[in-house]
Amino acid sequence: MKKSKLVVIVVIALLIGAFFALGGHRYLSFENIKAQQSSIQALFGSHPWTTALLFFLAYVAVTGLSLPGAALMTLIAGAIFGLLWGTLIVSFASSVGATLAFVVSRFLLRDWVQARFGHALRAINEGVAREGGLYLFTLRLIPAIPFFVINLAMGLTPLRTWTFYWVSQIGMLAGTLVYVNAGTQLAAIETPSGILSPGLIGAFVLLGLFPLIAKRAVEFVKARRAYARWRRPARFDRNVVVIGAGSAGLVSALIGATVRAKVTLVEKHRMGGDCLNTGCVPSKALIKSARVLDQIRRAQDYGLQQASATFDFAEVMARVQRVIKTIEPHDSVERYTELGVECLAGEAKIVTPWEVEVALADGATRRLSTRSIVIAAGARPFVPPIPGIEDVGALTSDTVWNLRSLPRRLVVLGGGPIGSELTQAFARLGAQVTQVEMLPRILMREDPDVSERVMRRFTAEGIDVRVNHTAKRFLRENGEKVLIAEHQGGEVRIAFDELLCAVGRVPNTEGYGLETLGIPTTRARTVETNEYLQTLYPNIYACGDVAGPYQFTHVGSHQAWYAAVNALFGGFKKFRADYSVIPWATFVDPEVARVGLNETEARERNIPHEITVYGIDDLDRAIADGEAHGMVKVLTVPGKDRIIGVTIVGEHAGDLIAEFVLAMRHGLGLNKILGTIHIYPTLAEANKYAAGAWKKAHAPQGVLRWLARYHAWMRGEK
Numbered sequence: 001m002k003k004s005k006l007v008v009i010v011v012i013a014l015l016i017g018a019f020f021a022l023g024g025h026r027y028l029s030f031e032n033i034k035a036q037q038s039s040i041q042a043l044f045g046s047h048p049w050t051t052a053l054l055f056f057l058a059y060v061a062v063t064g065l066s067l068p069g070a071a072l073m074t075l076i077a078g079a080i081f082g083l084l085w086g087t088l089i090v091s092f093a094s095s096v097g098a099t100l101a102f103v104v105s106r107f108l109l110r111d112w113v114q115a116r117f118g119h120a121l122r123a124i125n126e127g128v129a130r131e132g133g134l135y136l137f138t139l140r141l142i143p144a145i146p147f148f149v150i151n152l153a154m155g156l157t158p159l160r161t162w163t164f165y166w167v168s169q170i171g172m173l174a175g176t177l178v179y180v181n182a183g184t185q186l187a188a189i190e191t192p193s194g195i196l197s198p199g200l201i202g203a204f205v206l207l208g209l210f211p212l213i214a215k216r217a218v219e220f221v222k223a224r225r226a227y228a229r230w231r232r233p234a235r236f237d238r239n240v241v242v243i244g245a246g247s248a249g250l251v252s253a254l255i256g257a258t259v260r261a262k263v264t265l266v267e268k269h270r271m272g273g274d275c276l277n278t279g280c281v282p283s284k285a286l287i288k289s290a291r292v293l294d295q296i297r298r299a300q301d302y303g304l305q306q307a308s309a310t311f312d313f314a315e316v317m318a319r320v321q322r323v324i325k326t327i328e329p330h331d332s333v334e335r336y337t338e339l340g341v342e343c344l345a346g347e348a349k350i351v352t353p354w355e356v357e358v359a360l361a362d363g364a365t366r367r368l369s370t371r372s373i374v375i376a377a378g379a380r381p382f383v384p385p386i387p388g389i390e391d392v393g394a395l396t397s398d399t400v401w402n403l404r405s406l407p408r409r410l411v412v413l414g415g416g417p418i419g420s421e422l423t424q425a426f427a428r429l430g431a432q433v434t435q436v437e438m439l440p441r442i443l444m445r446e447d448p449d450v451s452e453r454v455m456r457r458f459t460a461e462g463i464d465v466r467v468n469h470t471a472k473r474f475l476r477e478n479g480e481k482v483l484i485a486e487h488q489g490g491e492v493r494i495a496f497d498e499l500l501c502a503v504g505r506v507p508n509t510e511g512y513g514l515e516t517l518g519i520p521t522t523r524a525r526t527v528e529t530n531e532y533l534q535t536l537y538p539n540i541y542a543c544g545d546v547a548g549p550y551q552f553t554h555v556g557s558h559q560a561w562y563a564a565v566n567a568l569f570g571g572f573k574k575f576r577a578d579y580s581v582i583p584w585a586t587f588v589d590p591e592v593a594r595v596g597l598n599e600t601e602a603r604e605r606n607i608p609h610e611i612t613v614y615g616i617d618d619l620d621r622a623i624a625d626g627e628a629h630g631m632v633k634v635l636t637v638p639g640k641d642r643i644i645g646v647t648i649v650g651e652h653a654g655d656l657i658a659e660f661v662l663a664m665r666h667g668l669g670l671n672k673i674l675g676t677i678h679i680y681p682t683l684a685e686a687n688k689y690a691a692g693a694w695k696k697a698h699a700p701q702g703v704l705r706w707l708a709r710y711h712a713w714m715r716g717e718k
């Protein structure tokens with residue numbers, strides 16, 4: 001235990017001990033207070049300010065230390081100071097005292113409780129983070145829940161201190177008023193338990209529940225108002241219509257069909273969406289060809305005197321298309337039709353909350369009525385309006401796959417995952433690539449040491465990485481395309497043959513009825529949804545890239561489960577989309593994979609953490625493979641083996657992280673990973689060695705010293 005915590009515990013124990021030793025509990029009894037009323041009032045009469053201040057401090061101490069007697073002190077306040085001043089003094093003193101108790105409970109116990117029970121408390125933590133103020137207000141007004149219990153329990157949750165303070169001040173006001181008012185008639189009160197009549201308790205509970213009920217009511221009224229201008233059909237042809245057959249739409253449709261709902265899936269372009277046609281699949285296929293080339297170039301590292309490859313870029317791109325063709329049947333109309341989904345090729349438009357109009361590929365139009373709609377319309381590459389960009393022409397992740405000759409000089413705009421993956425792939429295929437990023441490093445979402453490792457590799461492979469460069473304009477000069485970028489206050493010119501723009505993707509929210517229905521979008525331009533993925537109209541859901549906040553295939557599929565299940569069974573039970581353990585990988589070399597928090601985020605959010613790093617350069621299999629580089633970085637709760645985040649950099653990082661994803665999802669700590677047999681020699685052993693490094697750092701040194709003495713004694717040494 002930390003010294004500071006020990007000091008606080010000792011001080012609190014001494015204060016509480018002193019309170020009881022000095023007879024505080026006897027003094028703060030109802031009978032004693034009544035007997036002492038006139039002498040206290042006399043003291044107030046002679047020293048009003050001193051009495052008020054001492055009373056305030058005593059009240060703060062009693063509530064801050066969670067001692068019994070706050071209710072009685074509130075009565076005394078009424079008796080001495082009257083209704084107005086009594087209420088004012090008690091209101092502030094009780095809020096300050098409660099906040100002190102809250103802060104102490106947080107300081108002493110929160111880390112321990114969250115480390116031990118964090119997994120089980122996840123739903124409560126999420127609820128408090130979202131609506132903690134409302135819950136606190138309700139609790140404050142339910143007299144059955146003791147005041148000090150709320151202070152201590154709330155300290156263990158993620159509720160912000162300031163929110164706790166002001167909600168407490170407002171929430172306790174009604175109770176304070178009732179007690180202070182009763183205190184003004186102290187002589188007439190026989191017993192304090194009679195102050196709160198059953199009627200008054202009922203009124204308090206209602207008042208407490210009011211904000212929660214009001215919030216739900218506002219949501220209900222908003223939905224009612226949104227629905228009001230539409231006529232609901234008496235019956236529906238379908239249970240769900242899904243718009244878009246990308247990862248999110250396909251999974252939504254599949255879940256619907258699996259539970260025997262009548263589902264129609266509408267796709268205006270190609271089944272499989274971005275991931276299959278222009279995203280994950282082609283990019284990974286291209287990366288593989290580029291990687292093979294890189295390995296051939298490194299033949300000597302593997303004891304091969306010489307190896308070379310001749311290739312045609314057009315053939316590499318043809319292979320990319322062949323890979324797509326091979327995977328295509330997984331997402332095809334035939335497969336989904338067989339699975340029970342009605343697939344329509346056409347453009348969908350929501351015309352009422354229960355009707356979708358489909359402009360079919362053959363020119364005809366169909367109007368479908370449906371109980372629910374799932375919007376899974378995806379996103380598209382964003383091309384920033386930089387002067388001259390249209391003139392020079394920009395490739396995007398949509399169009400780059402049409403290239404059949406390798407650009408000699410390629411500028412990649414963007415240092416995010418997509419920009420970085422394509423940068424390295426094109427460079428390895430032989431293009432002279434300049435990657436331009438306006439931020440101070442690429443892969444900005446990851447820790448600086450991770451970006452650094454990737455940047456070092458990029459530079460070693462001949463990529464010209466330009467961070468802190470902001471693209472200002474494009475122009476043509478002597479028949480050449482040129483990018484003018486701003487760097488350190490000056491202008492830099494970069495000549496190129498092709499430009500690939502990878503600066504982000506915008507959700508598709510226009511042209512299919514959101515505007516007509518008035519479905520709002522967020523600042524990030526995603527469709528606005530609640531935690532159940534419902535839009536303004538509770539029967540219309542959104543998932544995948546169009547809903548955010550993540551833009552990954554696996555997150556789209558994950559959300560699709562919630563959207564489909566809530567759309568079909570929400571009348572019985574709705575499920576909140578759970579984003580607690582989201583992994584991702586960037587398929588550059590060295591590969592970067594992450595789950596949970598990284599160091600930067602933990603620091604920014606003031607989350608206490610310990611860091612354990614295992615260097616993969618030490619791993620037998622990595623050495624044998626000629627890939628001895630990278631690291632496993634694990635963040636844990638201080639003193640505990642509970643994992644709060646992992647970043648892996650190195651060969652197959654995206655596969656290796658799966659073990660940590662499982663561990664985090666199911667609350668398994670590093671001890672469990674260490675206690676699991678990993679096959680030798682594999683890269684997966686890196687996970688176990690990271691757990692081992694953590695264990696070593698937490699070895700009980702005292703016990704080990706005793707063991708050394710024991711063994712010495714066994715050897716007969718003195």
Ligand SMILES: Cc1cc2nc3c(=O)[nH]c(=O)nc-3n(C[C@H](O)[C@H](O)[C@H](O)COP(=O)(O)OP(=O)(O)OC[C@H]3O[C@@H](n4cnc5c(N)ncnc54)[C@H](O)[C@@H]3O)c2cc1C
Nearest residue numbers: 244246247248268273274275279348378544545551552553
């Ligand atoms: C180059 C690149 C590499 C990527 N690599 C990875 C990766 O390695 N791993 C990963 O997890 N993610 C990756 N992603 C992201 C991933 O592709 C997306 O997160 C995923 O495809 C989103 O799926 P979705 O279903 O939300 O949308 P989409 O796949 O975009 O599908 C939406 C579909 O809706 C259709 N549609 C839109 N409006 C209508 C309408 N009105 N009527 C009918 N149909 C409509 C569109 O035609 C489209 O087919 C990558 C993306 C790119 C661009």
